[in-house]
Amino acid sequence: MFKERCVIEENKKIAPGHYSIRLRSSKISKKSKPGQFVQVLCSDSYEPLLPRPFSFLDVDKNSFSFLYQVVGKGTKILSALKRGDEVSILGPLGQGFSLKNAKSIVLVGGGVGIPPLYHWAKECVTKLKVSAKNIHVFLGARDKSLLLCEKEFKKLGVHFYAATDNGSRGHKGFVTELVGEHLDRTTSVGGKNSAPDVVRMYTCGPTPMLKAVSALAKKYDVSCEVSVEVPMACGFGACLGCAIKVKKDDGHRFAIACCEGPVFQAKEILWD
Amino acid sequence: MGLNLETQIGKIQLKNPVLVASGTFGHAKEFAPLIDLKKLGGIVTKTITLKPRLGNPPTRIVETPSGMLNAIGLQNPGVEKFIEEKLPYFRKLKIPIIVSAMAYTVEEFAEVVKILDREDGIDGFELNLSCPNVSYGTKSGSARMFAHDEKMIEEVVGAVRKVTSKTLIAKLGPDVSDIARMAMAAERGGADAVALINTFTAMVIDLKTRKPVLANKTGGLSGPCVRPIAVRMTWDVCRQTKIPVMGIGGIMNANDALEFLVAGAKAIQVGTANFVNPNASIEILEGIQAFMKKNKISNIQEIIGSVKNT
Numbered sequence A: 001m002f003k004e005r006c007v008i009e010e011n012k013k014i015a016p017g018h019y020s021i022r023l024r025s026s027k028i029s030k031k032s033k034p035g036q037f038v039q040v041l042c043s044d045s046y047e048p049l050l051p052r053p054f055s056f057l058d059v060d061k062n063s064f065s066f067l068y069q070v071v072g073k074g075t076k077i078l079s080a081l082k083r084g085d086e087v088s089i090l091g092p093l094g095q096g097f098s099l100k101n102a103k104s105i106v107l108v109g110g111g112v113g114i115p116p117l118y119h120w121a122k123e124c125v126t127k128l129k130v131s132a133k134n135i136h137v138f139l140g141a142r143d144k145s146l147l148l149c150e151k152e153f154k155k156l157g158v159h160f161y162a163a164t165d166n167g168s169r170g171h172k173g174f175v176t177e178l179v180g181e182h183l184d185r186t187t188s189v190g191g192k193n194s195a196p197d198v199v200r201m202y203t204c205g206p207t208p209m210l211k212a213v214s215a216l217a218k219k220y221d222v223s224c225e226v227s228v229e230v231p232m233a234c235g236f237g238a239c240l241g242c243a244i245k246v247k248k249d250d251g252h253r254f255a256i257a258c259c260e261g262p263v264f265q266a267k268e269i270l271w272d
Numbered sequence B: 001m002g003l004n005l006e007t008q009i010g011k012i013q014l015k016n017p018v019l020v021a022s023g024t025f026g027h028a029k030e031f032a033p034l035i036d037l038k039k040l041g042g043i044v045t046k047t048i049t050l051k052p053r054l055g056n057p058p059t060r061i062v063e064t065p066s067g068m069l070n071a072i073g074l075q076n077p078g079v080e081k082f083i084e085e086k087l088p089y090f091r092k093l094k095i096p097i098i099v100s101a102m103a104y105t106v107e108e109f110a111e112v113v114k115i116l117d118r119e120d121g122i123d124g125f126e127l128n129l130s131c132p133n134v135s136y137g138t139k140s141g142s143a144r145m146f147a148h149d150e151k152m153i154e155e156v157v158g159a160v161r162k163v164t165s166k167t168l169i170a171k172l173g174p175d176v177s178d179i180a181r182m183a184m185a186a187e188r189g190g191a192d193a194v195a196l197i198n199t200f201t202a203m204v205i206d207l208k209t210r211k212p213v214l215a216n217k218t219g220g221l222s223g224p225c226v227r228p229i230a231v232r233m234t235w236d237v238c239r240q241t242k243i244p245v246m247g248i249g250g251i252m253n254a255n256d257a258l259e260f261l262v263a264g265a266k267a268i269q270v271g272t273a274n275f276v277n278p279n280a281s282i283e284i285l286e287g288i289q290a291f292m293k294k295n296k297i298s299n300i301q302e303i304i305g306s307v308k309n310t
């Protein structure tokens, strides 16, 4: 974990209301793992007061990037910053995704939950030597313009499936419907595959989607990692503000999402 | 020019007046990769209770203009696990460690402190009489905070005083009509110092759902928005009590800290600022040193209580 003032190398609009920003830091980029995030101080004037969390989209040797949607004060300020401006960054933070032997990887993303899944897919293909053919990416969005990272995923050569609310690309409806069909075809619980299950799912996006994907993981008995999005203050375990209810023995406890997560095993989370 | 930043809270000799506030500094370890903890004047731990507490369900925090609301609900491992798992790390830092403790009854307060008092590496206790985010479960069922009642403050401080000879600090809450009277009650009870302020009880409502944003409904307001009130309260208390005051509330930088010191606080605690800038406490310390150099002040005591009331 480092605290640095980073120079902006690029900050550009990539879709309606969505920006991709690249910041210079060899320290942070060297240590970052897919699923981890940075805390960004959008303003030095205490307004907004708290830093904002964003997941890594991509890293190279000397810089890292993240993709953000303008939703409020902080992201609005961020979107007005220019190449050469500096911002205070804390990171990398949290626990990222993990890979145990899996024959097939299924990624399910929606909205600004897509970027960390792209980072993970890229890592799997380029560093962890997972064949792109064994990676299945399912993205959901309102409109095709919000299927973030579509081109980048396709460049990796992974299987790509899309669902949009308005039918402008792929399946018209929920992405989880596509995922259900896929698991039906490829898992033994689905009954059409005699091979033992070595499917592993990863999901990040709006909470209703995370819940639906977790339910599918349970139904088809596949392991699943979920990256949760909860309001955070510090981002490194000092305030205990970002609680999430998880199983403990027969009861529950509140895990701290910024340092124990944001990636959790789906079966641990107790959704309300 | 040699600078002397030493100051005293009860029996604790502090090498400088910059401490970190309870509940805003994790268990200190979280900050180790970022700052040199040994430079701090001292650390006040997250509040510890007799039994472990799970804390409140989410949502626990929400940002407000120049501030934040929290309702963490004193999530903590309980006194035994604290001693076993957290205290050894604090001990190794070799800086003053003040353990914050909270309980639901006078007897339980004394019990928690008695257990902690046997341990090495604790320099003092801060009694959290003012957490707004837990129900105190009195017999009548109505939540009653110790810090809201002079008699209760005097009684609980008195009871704890009997079980420890270490420095005893009463942490007061701001939701009272006359905080100086609360501080005087702590003084009568035998407190060595008072720390103020804890957070203000406050609420944010989500207009879409018309529900309070926090699951606990109300939370504690902290951050720069509370600072002027905290300075006024510090000033009020310093004029009316003899025991030292630790000033807390919205301190973001050295100038903020200096206001409290000028108002009469013998030391200050940095809270919410730790979330915004993990290095805030050290930068505040360095800023105070720079201020002293610039103004040719060699001893921090020349600043403390130097407010001109006329």
Ligand SMILES: Cc1cc2nc3c(=O)[nH]c(=O)nc-3n(C[C@H](O)[C@H](O)[C@H](O)COP(=O)(O)OP(=O)(O)OC[C@H]3O[C@@H](n4cnc5c(N)ncnc54)[C@H](O)[C@@H]3O)c2cc1C
Residues within 6 Å of the ligand: A037, A048, A052, A053, A054, A055, A056, A066, A067, A068, A069, A070, A071, A072, A073, A074, A075, A076, A112, A113, A115, A116, A228, A229, A230, A231, A232, A262
């Ligand atoms: C671990 C983690 C990783 C994240 N990664 C990304 C990312 O890669 N890209 C990205 O665009 N966003 C990401 N987010 C969400 C992002 O942090 C918020 O969108 C951002 O903090 C909003 O700041 P703001 O000041 O613009 O909005 P605010 O002014 O704070 O809020 C504007 C509106 O959005 C709502 N809002 C704010 N934060 C959230 C939230 N976390 N969830 C739902 N609603 C919210 C508020 O209630 C308000 O109505 C991530 C969040 C977490 C916890």
Ligand SMILES: Cc1cc2nc3c(=O)[nH]c(=O)nc-3n(C[C@H](O)[C@H](O)[C@H](O)COP(=O)(O)O)c2cc1C
Residues within 6 Å of the ligand: A239, A240, A241, B021, B022, B023, B024, B046, B047, B070, B072, B074, B100, B128, B131, B171, B197, B198, B199, B221, B222, B223, B224, B226, B248, B249, B250, B251, B269, B270, B271, B272, B273
């Ligand atoms: C997230 C959070 C948790 C806190 N937890 C505690 C606590 O456990 N015990 C306590 O005495 N005060 C607690 N406080 C109050 C602070 O110690 C401090 O009194 C208050 O926040 C005002 O200072 P600030 O504006 O600098 O944060 C907490 C504050 C915050 C923001």
